[in-house]
Amino acid sequence: MPIYILKRILGALPTLLIVSVLVFLLQKLLPGDPVLALAGEERDPATLALLREQYHLNDPLVTQYFRWLGGVLTGDFGISLRTNQPVLELIGQKLPVTLQLAAMSMIFAMLIGIPAGIIAAVKKNTLLDWIANIVALSGLSIPNFWLGIMLILLVSVNLGWLPASGYESPLVDFWLSIKTMLMPAFVLGTGLAATLMRHTRSAMLGVMSADYIRTARAKGLSTSEVVLTHSFRNALLPIITLSALLFGELLAGAVLTEQIFTIPGFGKLIVDAVFNRDYAVVQGVVLCTAVGFLLMNLIADVLSVIMNPRMRSAL
Amino acid sequence: MAPVLSVRNLTTAFKTDDGWKSVVRDVSFDVNAGETVAIVGESGSGKSVTSLSILGLLDPKRSRVTGDIDLDGRNLLTLSETDMRKIRGNDIAMIFQEPMTSLNPVFTVGRQIGEVLIRHEGMSRAAARQETLRLMERVRIPNAQTRIDEYPHQFSGGMRQRVMIAMALASRPKLLIADEPTTALDVTIQGQILDLIKELQAEQGMAVLFITHDMGVVAEIADRTVVMFRGDCVETGATSQIFAAPRHPYTRALLAAVPRLGSMTGQDWPLRFPKVDMETGAVTPQPAVVGSVAQGGSPVLSVKGLVTRFDVGSDLLGRPTGAVHAVENVSFDLFHGETLSLVGESGCGKSTTGRSVLRLVEPREGDITLDGYDVRHLAPADLQRMRRSGQMIFQDPFSSLNPRMTVGQTVAEPIVKHGLARGGAARARVAELLDQVGLPAAMMDRYPHEFSGGQRQRIAIARVLGLNPKVIVADESVSALDVSIKAQVCNLLMDLQERLKIAYLFISHDMAVVERVSHRIAVMYLGEIVEIGPREAIFGNPQHPYTQKLIAAVPVPDPARRGLRRAASVDELKSPVRPRDYVPAVREWAEVGPGHRVMVA
Numbered sequence: 004m005p006i007y008i009l010k011r012i013l014g015a016l017p018t019l020l021i022v023s024v025l026v027f028l029l030q031k032l033l034p035g036d037p038v039l040a041l042a043g044e045e046r047d048p049a050t051l052a053l054l055r056e057q058y059h060l061n062d063p064l065v066t067q068y069f070r071w072l073g074g075v076l077t078g079d080f081g082i083s084l085r086t087n088q089p090v091l092e093l094i095g096q097k098l099p100v101t102l103q104l105a106a107m108s109m110i111f112a113m114l115i116g117i118p119a120g121i122i123a124a125v126k127k128n129t130l131l132d133w134i135a136n137i138v139a140l141s142g143l144s145i146p147n148f149w150l151g152i153m154l155i156l157l158v159s160v161n162l163g164w165l166p167a168s169g170y171e172s173p174l175v176d177f178w179l180s181i182k183t184m185l186m187p188a189f190v191l192g193t194g195l196a197a198t199l200m201r202h203t204r205s206a207m208l209g210v211m212s213a214d215y216i217r218t219a220r221a222k223g224l225s226t227s228e229v230v231l232t233h234s235f236r237n238a239l240l241p242i243i244t245l246s247a248l249l250f251g252e253l254l255a256g257a258v259l260t261e262q263i264f265t266i267p268g269f270g271k272l273i274v275d276a277v278f279n280r281d282y283a284v285v286q287g288v289v290l291c292t293a294v295g296f297l298l299m300n301l302i303a304d305v306l307s308v309i310m311n312p313r314m315r316s317a318l
Numbered sequence: 319m320a321p322v323l324s325v326r327n328l329t330t331a332f333k334t335d336d337g338w339k340s341v342v343r344d345v346s347f348d349v350n351a352g353e354t355v356a357i358v359g360e361s362g363s364g365k366s367v368t369s370l371s372i373l374g375l376l377d378p379k380r381s382r383v384t385g386d387i388d389l390d391g392r393n394l395l396t397l398s399e400t401d402m403r404k405i406r407g408n409d410i411a412m413i414f415q416e417p418m419t420s421l422n423p424v425f426t427v428g429r430q431i432g433e434v435l436i437r438h439e440g441m442s443r444a445a446a447r448q449e450t451l452r453l454m455e456r457v458r459i460p461n462a463q464t465r466i467d468e469y470p471h472q473f474s475g476g477m478r479q480r481v482m483i484a485m486a487l488a489s490r491p492k493l494l495i496a497d498e499p500t501t502a503l504d505v506t507i508q509g510q511i512l513d514l515i516k517e518l519q520a521e522q523g524m525a526v527l528f529i530t531h532d533m534g535v536v537a538e539i540a541d542r543t544v545v546m547f548r549g550d551c552v553e554t555g556a557t558s559q560i561f562a563a564p565r566h567p568y569t570r571a572l573l574a575a576v577p578r579l580g581s582m583t584g585q586d587w588p589l590r591f592p593k594v595d596m597e598t599g600a601v602t603p604q605p606a607v608v609g610s611v612a613q614g615g616s617p618v619l620s621v622k623g624l625v626t627r628f629d630v631g632s633d634l635l636g637r638p639t640g641a642v643h644a645v646e647n648v649s650f651d652l653f654h655g656e657t658l659s660l661v662g663e664s665g666c667g668k669s670t671t672g673r674s675v676l677r678l679v680e681p682r683e684g685d686i687t688l689d690g691y692d693v694r695h696l697a698p699a700d701l702q703r704m705r706r707s708g709q710m711i712f713q714d715p716f717s718s719l720n721p722r723m724t725v726g727q728t729v730a731e732p733i734v735k736h737g738l739a740r741g742g743a744a745r746a747r748v749a750e751l752l753d754q755v756g757l758p759a760a761m762m763d764r765y766p767h768e769f770s771g772g773q774r775q776r777i778a779i780a781r782v783l784g785l786n787p788k789v790i791v792a793d794e795s796v797s798a799l800d801v802s803i804k805a806q807v808c809n810l811l812m813d814l815q816e817r818l819k820i821a822y823l824f825i826s827h828d829m830a831v832v833e834r835v836s837h838r839i840a841v842m843y844l845g846e847i848v849e850i851g852p853r854e855a856i857f858g859n860p861q862h863p864y865t866q867k868l869i870a871a872v873p874v875p876d877p878a879r880r881g882l883r884r885a886a887s888v889d890e891l892k893s894p895v896r897p898r899d900y901v902p903a904v905r906e907w908a909e910v911g912p913g914h915r916v917m918v919a
Binding site for chain 1: 373375402403404405406407408411412414416419420421422423424425426433434437438469471472482485631
């Protein structure tokens, strides 16, 4: 197993390198001059030239790339052109927020999606299945921003149960932090729950027609043993992979949801950075997201190997 | 003494778009303690549905079971699902056909056997583990102590079926239902599993209901036999009586259609199967295929030193850790109008050999000459042309035809692709080809799902014939078909051979069919040919121990000769996976007779 993980990490390195090149080039290809954005009203050529010199913007592209990569490898992602804060520090502030939102959304999604999928599969073509499917379809088609606004109106404005917006670190006030995050996590989670439910349902249906499920029934096992032990344990394999990938997507931040609930997460950070042509921040965030995504992929693969005896013994 | 199981007027219907359709009608039979009753019939006869009805495993929403199914005097059809669960796996246990898919891949075999003991015997985990170990040893799984914690994929097919048997016998059932338990297994393994079931039956005194399509297996194992035909029970009686004096025409037809090993002694040429009328039981012998092989010509296919290996595993640098030595130094010739059969058990490399000679898999070494083409060194365009000379028919008639193409499109595709005809001419050619394989040309616009297995295999043959191939590799092409259909398709292949002088590389594990259709036979074991020679020499005077074992293991459809060759050995097929630095042994051969060669070391 350690060798497998090592192999997978080594295998991810070239991907990361390609991502770093793309991230670096992408911002060079974007229209607009960062120096102009930085200089503001100032249009004096001498000042602009000085700024260019200061940020090494006159060097050949390759030199710029390796200087940037060298910095990244030593933890120096550069300085935000806008706020003059180190990019790493900015990421350090926003990452826990996004992680908490992603984790809570995922918990919601799994708590709703997986049981609903199992029920829909077991009660295939009955009223319950139809209801689960309609709810799932609604979850997929209702826009997050609309659901978010409606929830704020209902839960916060009318009922006053939960705070409408903002963020509190769980280290400062744990329960307040959970309460503020509850609604946005629910809004994000419902969409994912629908995806999870559909996949759980089809995975369960596939497994439940397998020969070994017939064997389990022929052994006289109870329905719960047949469904939850023999079937679900097999259906879990694709669900794990899907969940990890969905989580990876959440790490990129949820721009709309963060805007509605004014959560200072990755989504807001990257939108602001793009509007301000704050290249260093864009690079840092995109790279960070890419690493997160690769990491989730790795975790998904390792988990499937752990869960699947056939893959385990193929190592 | 009252029977353990008494089935009276069992009728099972399934819900279809056109209302309820009965697939089993009015079936009645008894099974006594210590007795084996076989239900025999072809696909669609309702034999498996009967067994699933007894166990109550059919979907209650889409099926309706009526009649009486009495187990020790209790009518199972009146029991609730909760009560049925106490019967399943406890009073009635079942073994299924597919050993590869019938065990849950994510749990250890020990856990899956133990589950029955915990559920029905109320054992603790520790006690269940002890008993599981004992059961695994009882069904002769070697190294049960370590294998108890292994997963199904680590077991061979035969060993998995032993696990299934251990699981079925865990709670000492009164009745064991075995649904084609040996059909997916190789003959040598099949014999061992049949022996094991008989031995355990004698020990526990249980009743066995054995479901099979194989008359050889019936003769081998059953005391009494129930013959089913399209949902009806047509004949019931003592097995010896059914074989000696079948009363119903269908039983007579079924017995006549069974290929019997040894029926070819004294025959010089491949012999067509007799025509059997399934309604009347009338048997009309058919002529032999005389003189299809050109005398003194050069071979149409010549294979020398063929080696095909598949890499397995990968180390830290991505290098393979070993290889499956699927085909190892195989050489043979095939002449115009000749049938050379490759026989052997799963994993012996017979299919890979067939694919290698057409370069459907890439061989590592060797020379292949097919109709003048140097197969291994062809440019892509020449490879395409070569495929006109060498074609292949596959095993599964259900998955080898594209469901979204009409039969006409399927048969026309190779003709058009190779530029032999187009438009109206192609259509005319398709009609002609369908006619050659005995299908009306009007069927051209239908889709494959509208055809039966035998018809689909005819379509696959028509598709291949369109290119006028000189060599056809037939990979288990009749194995999935019912006996009567199998005989028809074999006869069709022999007709085409006589008329068109086609050479067949006939790959099969079915020794009785092989004996019927072959001019020569090559026996393969672990990737190598161990014996090759004329058909009468291989069957009449087998020299290699493996050939002898293979022939001896074929069940004989004759209850009088039952149990003549009992040996309680536990063999597994050996693995052809070798480490990277493996050097294949240098083999020595001996010439036994004209064209009959055997590996001696």
